[in-house]
Amino acid sequence: SAPSPFSSFPSECDGRRERKAELAPASPAGSHGGTVMSLPLTASHRKHAAGIQDYMHRIINFREQVDFEVTFCTMLWLCMDPRRAYRNAEYHSRTKHQWARDDPGFVIVMVALISVSMTSWSVAFGPGSVWGWILGVTFAVCVDFVGVGVVAAGIAWLVVNGRAPTSQGDPFSYGGEAETTARATVEFAYAFDIHCNAYFPMFLLLHVSQYFLLPILISPSFFASMLSCALYGAATSYYWYLTFLGYNALPSLRHTELLVLPVGGCLLLAFCALIVRYNPTVASINYYFGEVVVEEPEVVLAAS
Numbered sequence: 001s002a003p004s005p006f007s008s009f010p011s012e013c014d015g016r017r018e019r020k021a022e023l024a025p026a027s028p029a030g031s032h033g034g035t036v037m038s039l040p041l042t043a044s045h046r047k048h049a050a051g052i053q054d055y056m057h058r059i060i061n062f063r064e065q066v067d068f069e070v071t072f073c074t075m076l077w078l079c080m081d082p083r084r085a086y087r088n089a090e091y092h093s094r095t096k097h098q099w100a101r102d103d104p105g106f107v108i109v110m111v112a113l114i115s116v117s118m119t120s121w122s123v124a125f126g127p128g129s130v131w132g133w134i135l136g137v138t139f140a141v142c143v144d145f146v147g148v149g150v151v152a153a154g155i156a157w158l159v160v161n162g163r164a165p166t167s168q169g170d171p172f173s174y175g176g177e178a179e180t181t182a183r184a185t186v187e188f189a190y191a192f193d194i195h196c197n198a199y200f201p202m203f204l205l206l207h208v209s210q211y212f213l214l215p216i217l218i219s220p221s222f223f224a225s226m227l228s229c230a231l232y233g234a235a236t237s238y239y240w241y242l243t244f245l246g247y248n249a250l251p252s253l254r255h256t257e258l259l260v261l262p263v264g265g266c267l268l269l270a271f272c273a274l275i276v277r278y279n280p281t282v283a284s285i286n287y288y289f290g291e292v293v294v295e296e297p298e299v300v301l302a303a304s
Contacts, residue, residue: 071105078197079204082242085197086249089190099250100189106196110203114140117207124214125289136288145199153191160186160253186250194246198239205235210281217281226274228281233270237263 077085093099118140122133210217210231217228244259273280
């Protein structure tokens with residue numbers, strides 16, 4: 001069979017990352033069996049790693065400062081092989097002494113995609129005014145994407161970093177001999193990266209796929225409700241699965257499998273919504289654009 005056109009794409013991106021790492025200043029880390037050993041994180045590293053000023057500078061000068069090829073590779077991996085994306089994050093932590101991305105390309109691309117998507121939805125269901133379109137795009141970007149991500153990252157940062165030094169049996173403790181003295185930590189920026197990674201496949205399902213399925217999803221039928229519940233159930237479940245993979249990649253955290261539990265809750269809610277014939281697509285359209293879709297029940301005329 002003919003090889004897939006995407007078969008060499010991830011490997012080319014890996015080679016690009018390796019070449020960039022070779023050009024970076026070498027760190028005096030030892031090795032055991034070819035494994036790169038990370039250095040302790042110093043105050044100087046904390047000051048300069050993923051600084052807000054440098055991050056904003058990269059956003060402003062994105063044409064010269066952002067590597068969009070790596071960004072698109074990451075997006076592809078999140079849909080095809082998400083574990084590979086977080087293996088690259090681990091490699092980044094060993095070379096840059098931080099888990100968070102210092103490249104804002106992912107956020108820039110997501111904001112652009114959400115803006116285009118909301119423009120399409122506004123054309124289909126919006127009030128037809130420029131002001132209404134601006135409000136819709138702003139709400140989707142600042143609240144749905146950035147706002148939810150900041151809240152989720154803040155909760156994770158407070159829960160993990162706000163704990164006292166861990167003890168044996170603590171679900172967030174280090175393993176090994178350091179259980180009684182070490183503290184598990186998570187970077188706020190990395191927690192936000194996890195949200196961004198998990199949001200992208202959900203965006204593809206709820207912004208893109210749902211848009212093209214609208215003629216079926218907004219019809220007053222049981223099949224429309226079933227398809228809509230399945231779509232939302234799959235999107236939210238995959239969001240939590242990618243969130244689990246992100247925190248599971250941190251070697252300092254234990255029992256991260258607890259983050260998979262919300263997947264069952266999402267599937268249960270989707271099943272309950274199907275029983276009562278609730279259509280999440282119609283509800284979301286009416287939430288964002290007002291009562292523009294009225295779900296009329298099917299009428300069955302009895303024979304006289």
